[in-house]
Amino acid sequence: MRRKLAAGNWKMNGTAASLAELEALKALMPENAPDVLICPPAPLLFRANEAARATGIQIGAQDCHAQNSGAFTGDISAAMIADTGASHVIVGHSERREAYEEHDSDVRKKAKAAWAAGLTAVICIGESADNHSANNTLDIIAGQLAGSLPDGMTATNTVIAYEPIWAIGTGKVPTLEQIVEVHDFIRGKIISRFGAEIGDMIPLLYGGSVKPDNAAMIFKAENVDGALVGGASLKAADFAPIISALADS
């Protein structure tokens, strides 16, 4: 059985006061809750880990540098993230690919740095609106998987998040058929490259406008093992029903 994961990406939102949402979330979570991960902004990581300790909620970062240390002003390394007590780091989010021109090769290096620090890498992929309209989704995804996933992926060191860029923050969500098609395709690709023992066990998340009212539909897809949620992860009252929908799927 693959583990289910409800992951929240707070992006550049939240202050220390927002960490009260962790306890609120714990109170609203069902007893059979799947794994839950919150990725707050980097300055909150230490405090988030403290606040989450009694809740069972895991904490992750939103990006890391590919190097362990050095003259990289403003950056943070995977080792530093691990030092806060965090367990995961998102790499290759489309907002970073776009705003910082991160390419597959950068994402691959960051994922390896995450592994070296003992973190699970949440590797993001997803096609643009133009590629979606031109029916190039599967080609783009195949290229991103080939380029962004390092050799050495195991059943526990990686989570893959498929986030169509046109669905992020727009309220637009692919149809269930489209979600099934892409996640089945990703599953097939990782099984053929890494073998069934690994490829079958990697959790695949869907991300892009996941909300309490569409989560159950999204989790119907057999190869969707959870979600990477932006806006609706900021408030416990919005994230908890998504977690419950995943638990019930």
Ligand SMILES: O=C(CO)COP(=O)(O)O
């Ligand atoms: O980018 C996302 C999560 O990483 C998705 O964001 P939204 O859920 O706000 O669309």
